[in-house]
Amino acid sequence: MSETGTGVPATARRAWLGLAVLILPVLLVSMDMSVLYLAMPTLTAHLDPDATQQLWILDIYGFLIAGLLITMGNLGDRIGRRNILLAGACVFGLASTLAAFAPSAGVLIAARALMGVGGATLLPSSLALISSLFPDPRRRAAAIGVWTAFFAGGSAVGPLIGGMLLHQFWWGAVFLINLPVLLVLLALGPFVLPEHRAAGRGPLDLLSVAMSIGGILPVVYAVKQAAAEGIDALTVLIGVVGVVVLVAFVRRQRHLTEPLLDLSLFRRGLFSVAIGSSTAGMMSLAAMSYLTSVYLQSVTGRDVLSAALLGIPAAAVVFVCSMGGARVARRLGARTAFACALGLAAVGNLMLLGLGVDGGIGWYIAGSTVAGLGYGTMFTLVSEVSVASVSPERAGSAVGISETSFELGNGLGLSLLGSIAALVFRSGGHYAPTLGETVMRAGGDAGLVRAARGSFVDGMHVATTVGAVLLASMAVIAIFAGRGRAAREQESAVEATTAS
Template sequence: MTQVEAVRSEAVGPIGAGRARLGLAVLLLPVLLVSMDISVLFLAMPTLTADLDPSAAQQLWILDIYGFLIAGLLITMGNLGDRIGRRNILLAGASVFGIASVIAAFAPSAGVLIAARALMGIGGATLLPSSLSLISGLFPDARARATAIGVWTAFFAGGSAVGPIIGGLLLHHFWWGAVFLINIPVLLILLAVGPFVLPEHRSDLLGPLDLPSVALSIGGILPVVYAVKHAAAEGVDAPSAVILIVGVTVLTLFVRRQRHLEEPLLDLRLFGRAQFSVAIGSSLVGMMSLAALSYLTSVYLQSVTGRDPLDAALLGIPMAAAVFVFSMGGARVGQRIGVRASFVLALFASGVGNLLLLGIGVDGGLAWYIAGSTIAGVGYGLAFPLVSDVAVSSVPPERAGSAVGISETSFELGNALGLALLGSVAALVFRSGGDYASTLGETIERHADDPALLERASESFVTGLHVATSVGAVLLLGMAVIALVATRRPNATTSD
């Protein structure tokens, strides 16, 4: 993704401390938008559903397609930026992201909204790798660069937690399309200021992109996820089984191709290092559980407890604040108690926070929600800034670019898998509780005159939430054990 050698710089002029800080501020704008747009729809889904009337499958695709395309294209776009210029692809991606945001805001149907979200995912895939790689040109000093990357990571992790709050505030005053239009002024600032404060970097010695690898990666991920979601929504049938087999086969071909390429999109040899694997596993599992927790509790606060989007958003502030604050200080915690202990502590706290959500119910348990989400937020905040640092520092310098690309992909893929897999688990438990509509919101609309049925439906949804967050907690605690055992020695490898 980011080439360590053979990179030509075309800086906009001497980069002093003031210009570097201004450049970092500009780079934080797309990071915040991309991560925020992952979760900003959580609170908007009930009102959006009432307006566009999407099916259950379309609702999941509205949420999922954005993250999956980002995950599938991150490494590709990072490599493309190395070839055509990282600032160039950053500004081009911002333009695509802005156009797609306008289309999404005024989408007349669920299909158009899904297409717009897909286009946003393509634009977003250019913003993350280019913004992170440009930090190296702004901060040549290693310590300053590490601090800047920590801030970048905090905004990336915090944006996902802040998304529901921003969405709630906007929905309190405007219609659901406002959650997309908020992107426009931010992107205009980036497009206006970016060319003057950001240096340009490109490599002259790289070969062409391996397009078959790009096609295989996307062609494998999407069928697998679709099959899982379809099986959870409609049950296991022949079409879902065939689609799953196709996806797994394509991913197998992708892995085999990467092993034989001199310049692979995904350097699989990196996973032979235990520290790298633990970092990637932590980000993947962490984002899976965070996405499921954020989405399911947003639906719970609105559809089960009857709160409006603003009230639901305000109740999410403690977790958002914990994620952001502890992301800013995560690197310092790692320096004091060690990276290994920090990962174990962070994953354990996140797991315990998810388990505390077992205390919430149809008629109470708000204190359990606040306590559990806040403790989980502390754990997420400690873990996420360590991932990028460990992913890069645990591999040789010549592999740092590939490591960064994989770490960013794990964040995005984890978020999308959390919605697809854990969200589908919750939906499956909900529907198994009775003869309900595909979602709780749709059930409430259809059976508003049947309080007894709505009570049972709410109980089924809460049960599904308990199951999904408990699965997330088990994954987090399991990853904590792996981090404790697998990284006993700093240079341990997976084979050790």
Template sequence: MPAGISERRAWVGLGVLTLPVILVSMDFSVLYLAMPTISRSLHPSATQELWILDVYGFLIAGLLITMGNLGDRIGRRKILLTGAAVFGAASVAAAFAPSAAALIAARALMGVGGATLLPASLALIANMFPRSDVRARAIGVWSAAFAGGAAIGPVVGGALLHHYWWGVVFLINIPVLAALFLLAPFVLPEYRMPATHPFDVLGVVLSLLGILPLVYAVKSAASHGLSVGNVLLGAAGIALLVVFFAHQKRAPAPLVNLSLFANATFSVCIAVALVGMMAQGGMSYLINVYLQSVQDFDVLNAALAGLPMAVTVAAFSIGASRVAAWIGVRRALSLGVALAAAGNLGLLALNVTSPLWVFLVLTAVTGIGYGLQFALVTDAVVGSVPPQHAGAASGISETSFELGTALGLALFGSLATAVFLSRGDGRFADSLGATLDLADGGAGSALAAAAKEAFVDGMHAAALAGGLALAILSVVVALVMRDRT
């Protein structure tokens, strides 16, 4: 342990660090349940609805690398608490937003605050747990907290919305943040990297100008299909990222140390983060539609059906270090990716009338794979750099996770939609929900039955593509990654 940090204090500090992590992940998912109520109250336009849902993720994705570097320089505990203050103030503003525009602004500010919390908490773990084996267990707990927050968000949100107005989904952040402010000064150490060069402001600007348009273009393509506008926007984002990386080669204190990618472990782990979240992001969306529109579960019961996967993700995130100690990191990571591939491919067994237990078993197996791979990836990335650069490295890995989710929704969601529409011979609307509305919700109508079958065919195509990508990546991990003990 670092000087002055006892092992007991470090583990208590880890518990405190899970608080903002749970909140950030919950706020990705909880708003989907609240949107119908928000729409009735604030009357947003269709475009405003999309911005209410997406602006939070946009700002987090765009600012993770910047905030990770900033925390390394000005102090990781300081930026964690500053970000928590911004997140809390924005949560209150969101809860009492008088208009859709005000809610969009508050959600954007929540994204700014949230972007500080993930890299700062991971970097502090690197300080608090310098021993690699103990740090791996700590990062497993951190990963489990993130997965748990995403899973319980819809359940908690559904229960609260049953009794209270929509603003309560934001106010639940306040008592958790209050606990963070009370405990953090006593159990979390402060760390900052001695700065010998000016902060890379040009790099910050270029990274935002590259990442934000690219993520927006990908999400827009997922929601509305390809268009000239989002293709040009995505191309502009990629071009600016090329300029950003060229600048990073010359910058005296770059935001992204490109030499990290010469490390086979680091590069493979970033690939696993990107492809793994592509598969998970795409399939999470599709299986939620499957449960609600094909199997006819309500929103809360669909959220409850997702809990077994969340439990296995959390359990195997915590246990990933033990598996790695038993069979080696390379084999454990390859196994995790392979299990995620098997779970995705197993979704090919689902049909319109499949019993729920089949879905639960398949997604639980998938959760084992994702739990192993995400915990091991995070530990390998943070552990592959010196502790003073842990914030920057965690910003890179978390950006890969965010970009992977957006790409998964766009690529696998678009594939599923293309297959769905191809089965309709012009009879279907743009989505399964809209088609069922055309059929007046009649589950026995020919149109509704055909649409459900077509959606399952599209989900199968996406599951096959995601499963094959993960299977190939599992082999790459086994062949390329140097084992670590």
């Protein structure tokens, strides 16, 4: 396969400037996964979304990114990675403006969906362009570490940014903040980013694109609908249709010459550990971030700025540990490093059991910080392993899958673990579908409000405990999976890549 490159030469100084520009869309896309956590109570008061709409507002963005990441990565190879990056920035900016001024929950959901389409072009293109900017393996590994740190750190800092904006402005500001950042990307991108496209590629398999989205979304909808409204025949039917489409999608990939999803990568033990870790990690992190944001506001009565400030220790730890994950892998070995990171994240989630209606903020700060140690280390290891455990010509497919697992985990955490918390909450009494609605409709009934808060805390405990179990299970898998010769060779490759 031949490759063509045009545009800006990747000199050392310009390469690092290019990386700084590439970090901008990564920070935005990851931040917009979590920026709404603190904004949901305010959104509920202004747009009055029902329980199902609230979940769609939160996770339609992540699920569309997950469904389109590999597609947009393939499209970027064909039409140019810089071209699709800049086009995606335009779509993302227009969608952000629409979201900021959305007059109803339905319009906001549509805007978030369009943001997901734009975001799906930004992530794979930005990471793929790093290879063009940094041909030297050591510098490229360092650049990938910085990229991953901002990706993981953006998700952690999202609630903090959202809280600070909501303290001063109306809820639409959490979307308008994207515009100046995107303008910088559009202004500098053509001058500091090289163009790259691959020649000789076959046509994009549009049927696989449709099947991947057509399988994921019905399954997620069925799960959310069952949690919000209960299980009925239509919900079951929609879920079954989604599963059938996903099975057909997997079977199709096995027979395509150029599959949308290269399933053979999952036969590599360490690669599968990395993908499983990123999925489980983002599931638990998304659920923990969202539920604790609601807890800090609707249970403890803090305003958005106070709630955001309490998240600073965890956000800082995630960012710093993302930068140092490679050193951990070099000292402990990749499998052991994964197991330790997953274990720390699990312990942090379990520490949230100390939260109660009347107190426990110390447990929140300690638990989220301990979990941040694990999450930050884990996420940078995923990017390193995804690249180093496969041959160079297959690195693009591996990176696409790893990014998809991040986005899919985020959406699953909100829909599955969020739905578990909602089920426990609703089973505690005759409440409105959400805690915020219950408090608003209580009419001064202090007993009802306290009981509802207690039920929410119970649901949060169950959901974060399930998240901890997922993390601990993945830690055990990381320890025992792939002890053969091939796995040892993969681990050696990762340690060689991360060596400085």
